[in-house]
Amino acid sequence: MSSGDTSMTTDVTDPRELEGADPHTGERGDDPLLEHGQEIDPVTGHITTGHDWNGIKELNTPFPKIALWALIISVVYSVITWVLLPAWPLGSTYTKGLLGVDQTTDADAEHARLVDLRAHWREGFASDDFAALADDADVMALALPEMRRLYADNCAACHGAEGQGRTGHGVGGAQGAGFPALNDDEWLWYSEPEDIADVIRVGINSDHPDTYFAEMPAFGRDGMLERSDIDLLVPWVAGLSAGTSDPDSEAAGIFADTCAACHGDGGTGGLESGAPSLVDAEWIYGGSEQAIRATIWNGRSGHMPAWEDRLSDEERNMLALYVAGLSQAGAQ
Ligand code: HEC
Numbered sequence: 087m088s089s090g091d092t093s094m095t096t097d098v099t100d101p102r103e104l105e106g107a108d109p110h111t112g113e114r115g116d117d118p119l120l121e122h123g124q125e126i127d128p129v130t131g132h133i134t135t136g137h138d139w140n141g142i143k144e145l146n147t148p149f150p151k152i153a154l155w156a157l158i159i160s161v162v163y164s165v166i167t168w169v170l171l172p173a174w175p176l177g178s179t180y181t182k183g184l185l186g187v188d189q190t191t192d193a194d195a196e197h198a199r200l201v202d203l204r205a206h207w208r209e210g211f212a213s214d215d216f217a218a219l220a221d222d223a224d225v226m227a228l229a230l231p232e233m234r235r236l237y238a239d240n241c242a243a244c245h246g247a248e249g250q251g252r253t254g255h256g257v258g259g260a261q262g263a264g265f266p267a268l269n270d271d272e273w274l275w276y277s278e279p280e281d282i283a284d285v286i287r288v289g290i291n292s293d294h295p296d297t298y299f300a301e302m303p304a305f306g307r308d309g310m311l312e313r314s315d316i317d318l319l320v321p322w323v324a325g326l327s328a329g330t331s332d333p334d335s336e337a338a339g340i341f342a343d344t345c346a347a348c349h350g351d352g353g354t355g356g357l358e359s360g361a362p363s364l365v366d367a368e369w370i371y372g373g374s375e376q377a378i379r380a381t382i383w384n385g386r387s388g389h390m391p392a393w394e395d396r397l398s399d400e401e402r403n404m405l406a407l408y409v410a411g412l413s414q415a416g417a418q
């Protein structure tokens with residue numbers, strides 16, 4: 087490097103301009119403080135390591151102080167924490183630390199506290215006084231997350247996450263499973279929480295000895311109705327929800343004689359017999375003429391499991407209130 091170019095920068099880089107340097111050679115003579123063999127880099131003023139890499143000399147710069155301090159502080163910190171907190175494993179045990187901190191005990195205590203808190207409101211649900219429970223806004227607010235969880239874990243698979251139910255497509259003779267909506271105010275059975283709790287307890291067409299039975303007879307297959315009567319009934323029933331079915335037609339007469347005992351006059355349901363309303367837009371098995379023909383021909387018999395052995399009284403009561411609440415929320 088020629089000495090002339092170094093004047094381009096503002097810092098002093100020309101060794102000849104450094105303090106104590108020979109103005110011609112740039113050498114700075116022997117420093118009495120240097121040990122034997124040590125050499126000072128004329129540009130930066132640092133001692134070099136003495137290693138020479140093809141003319142480039144490595145500077146012997148000191149370790150940055152901030153890093154040194156960080157190291158010292160972290161070592162001191164870890165020694166203090168070893169003494170105060172649980173730290174070293176010793177085979178089957180460990181050094182416990184002077185502060186006696188133990189997260190397992192903390193977690194157990196917190197869990198016990200939560201169970202206590204929950205027991206406080208959960209006990210209430212063992213009672214059959216549903217009206218009082220439903221009116222207690224504080225208890226209901228505390229219980230709601232648990233109700234949602236119970237519903238999601240046990241019921242949503244069939245009745246839908248929002249209680250919207252799922253229409254089965256048992257068309258053409260196949261027994262497609264259908265699940266009634268629970269978020270409307272049409273009921274196969276009962277609308278009161280105490281009765282809903284009983285339906286949940288014993289199920290419908292289940293293996294429980296007290297189960298509710300619900301059977302839509304197979305009018306076609308079992309020869310209870312002529313094919314010509316079924317041909318009249320199918321479009322008439324399909325038109326009920328749209329209000330297009332003539333109440334004075336021949337089909338209306340067949341319906342009154344054969345079907346109304348279970349489905350109510352004009353198919354309005356609500357007889358607490360397990361037979362759904364046929365005048366609303368909700369269908370368990372489908373409202374198309376094809377689906378209705380399949381229902382009348384083959385019959386239907388849905389299966390709702392019994393929950394007596396699978397859920398506690400409290401849990402079933404919570405669910406009954408939750409289901410009744412879904413219907414109120416959905417009806418608004
Ligand atoms: C395996 C599917 C299935 C599961 C799981 C299930 N249900 Fe049902 N549930 C049904 C079917 C099917 C019906 C209608 C039975 C019928 O067609 O007569 C029904 C009917 C009901 C009814 C009567 C509805 C009415 O309109 O009267 C209630 C209430 C009910 N279920 C609540 C529940 C609750 C609460 C749970 C969760 C603990 C649950 N169900 C879990 C299939 C199920």
Ligand code: HEC
Nearest residue numbers: 300301302344345348360361369370371372381386387388
């Ligand atoms: C003995 C009582 C009973 C009689 C009589 C009866 N049903 Fe039903 N019906 C039911 C029951 C119970 C269900 C619900 C079955 C289930 O969900 O498992 C049902 C379901 C239905 C459905 C399906 C509704 C849906 O939401 O998908 C239709 C359609 C229907 N019935 C039409 C008729 C017609 C038409 C007649 C007359 C020919 C009739 N039912 C006579 C009890 C009856």
